[in-house]
Amino acid sequence: MKTNYFGSTLSADLKASLVVFLVALPLCLGIAVASGAPPMSGLIAGIIGGIVVGSLSGSHVSVSGPAAGLTVIVLDAISSLGTFELFLAAVVMAGLIQLILGFLKAGVLGYYFPHSVIKGMLTAIGLILILKQIPHALGWDKDLMGDMAFRQMDEQNTFSEIWYAIQYFSPGAIPIVLVALGLIIFFEKPKIKNHKIFGLVPGALWAVIAGILINQLYGVIKPSWKLNEEHLVSIPDVDQLSDLSSLVTFPDFGMIGSLDFWLIAVTVAVIASIETLLSLEAGDKMDPQKRLSPSSRELVAQGAGNTLSGLIGGLPVTAVIVRTTANITSGAKTKLSAVCHGILLLVLVIGIAELLNLIPLSCLAAVLFFVGYKLAKPSIFVHEYEKGLNQFLPFMVTIIAILFTDLLIGIGIGMIFGIFFVIRTNYQKSVSVTELDGMFLVKLQKDVSFLNKAPLMKRLAEIPNGSEVVLNASRARFIDHDIQEVLNDFIETSTDKNITVTIEGFNYKLKES
Structure with a gap:
């Protein structure tokens, strides 16, 4: 049956794209800075991940952009090659490698990840989102929203940052996050969400509007509580479309004959492909309609996206489970929502950057809290336990490994346990x-x-x-x-x-x- 993009799904997709935009905006900026790259490179990757990859992808719900899982790899690669321009050339080559992998039908490898590991990955990301947003909710914004690893750049870790946030919280952030959370929960109620009038605008947008208004009100009634630039979204200054050219960086292919250059290109291609295939399968499992995405076509789409991203100064792009989850839980029906979120990043960053820079990070933390809860609800643990230890133990090992390392290392550990229990089950039966x-x-x-x-x-x-x-x-x-x-x-x-x-x-x- 042919999908009607401009029929009953249009409203749902546009609402979902707004929520994904609000989730993607701080993450694009945070991941770029954490990677040692210009902030604009994260926004470029988000725009390309939405418009280009979203258009070429065969997935109905997956959303692409810069990935937190590649942060350390990008940081090390820029340091190893010496300049960001040389790294961009490696991203272009990584994209071409992904195109080749896609045409060779290598995406089929994505079907061999154990279910317990995929479920553990999703739940772990949900828990990480919640834990990582606690400092931002309390107004402790020393670390970037895109930093998802347990051990951070400042030698602190997830739990020590929470402890510092409790000690040095900003009182103005707490009312904002509480009001924002209340609005999101209220607008998620079925009667409100499906209402002809109240359901037109997602709760996340109301939360952002409330956050801006409350912080401006502080300036009048409680100036000491008003959150300054450190606690707000920070988008590079782009007053008009012509200013974009000054923020675009072009690749330098001067090291294309170097072994180190090709090692980085292959590493980025392989890791980005693995993260994409994992996110793609996870998205299919969460899709209410249980549609299957063509994995090899996804590699082609990602390859095209990374080639273009590298050519105009963007970070590597992958399918990203946080944005995908926000997309699905916000009611997206088709890939139009992913494309529209990319258009919103492009248009709004140029058109209303000054307004976007008024958004408190504590307000966006509330949006991510809700996404994290959807991924890591207590009922998920109960459901996995009921499946038996052969499913529950790899599930829990994957969660713990990701929580205390990072996404890629944790997935690797989870895969080892998952494969062990698969062999063990077959061994017994x-x-x-x-x-x-x-x-x-x-x-x-x-x-x-x-x-x-x-x-x-x-x-x-x-x-x-x-x-x-x-x-x-x-x-x-x-x-x-x-x-x-x-x-x-x-x-x-x-x-x-x-x-x-x-x-x-x-x-x-x-x-x-």
């Missing part, structure tokens, strides 16, 4: 031995590999003398040669133990007893 009145049924199920050799040998050795044994492989799709040898050895020695063996459902001939 591939071979079963049941006994009834002296008759033993040995069933081989699914794929039986050398990993099942030891438990199979142990179970066969425990069968007492004089028993009747049925070896059944009717449900086995593949039986490893090592397993065949174990079964043949058992049959050969069965006569010595007075064991009668019956063979059922094997696609090859076992030795007769």
Whole structure:
């Protein structure tokens, strides 16, 4: 069925794009500064991630932009190459590599991430959002909103920053965040959200308007509480469209023959692709309509985005789960919302930069609190626990690993545990031995590999003398040669133990007893 972009979905997409814009604005700026890059480079990446990648992507809900997971890599790469312009050239090459990966259908690798790890990643990001916004909610804005790693640039960590925020809070920030949160929660109520009039404007926008008004009111009734520039959004000064050219940086390909240059380009391409595929699958799982996004096409879209971003001075672009979550929870129906958020970044940064620079960070913290809660609700932990330890333990390990390291390292640790439990589950279920009145049924199920050799040998050795044994492989799709040898050895020695063996459902001939 053809999607109607300008029918009933238009209103929902426009509302969602506003919320995503409010989430993306401080993150674009924060990630750029944390990466050691010009602030405008983050906004350029956000604009391209929305308009270019959003247009080319096959995903209905995913939103792209500069990613916090690449912050350390970008910072190290700029330092290693020496200039930001040389790094931009590496971003261009990384984009071309992603294009090649997409055309080679490498996106299929995204389907092999365990569900428990994906769910753990989403929940961990939700918890990180909540924890990282506590200082901003209290008016302690020493660290940037885009800094998502546990250990930060100033040698502090997530929890020490919260402790400092409690000690040195700004009293004016607290009423703003409380009012903003109250408005967001109020406008999220179904009766209000679906109302013909009240539902036209998302609660996040009302929260931002209230935050600006309260802070301006402080200047009249309580000047000591008024939040200054340190606690507000800070967008580079762009008075008109022609001023954009002065903020655009072009790449320098002077090191294209260097091994270090290509190592950085390949690293950015691979890490950006992995983060994109993870976010893409996570977005599909959260999509209320459960639509599947073409992963290889996504790599092509990301490759085009990164090539252009590098050419005009932007940071590397990936699909970003925070923006995607904000998009989905705000009711987005199609990819028009992602494209519109990019247009809003472009138009509003030029048109009303002075007004945007009045937005308190504590107010935006309330918006991110709500996004974080959607990702890490208590019911999610209960639901994963009910699935059993094979799902719950990798889920929890992924959460803890991401919380105390960063996204990429945490995902790697989670993947190791996830794969271990997948192997363990198959290891346990591939071979079963049941006994009834002296008759033993040995069933081989699914794929039986050398990993099942030891438990199979142990179970066969425990069968007492004089028993009747049925070896059944009717449900086995593949039986490893090592397993065949174990079964043949058992049959050969069965006569010595007075064991009668019956063979059922094997696609090859076992030795007769």
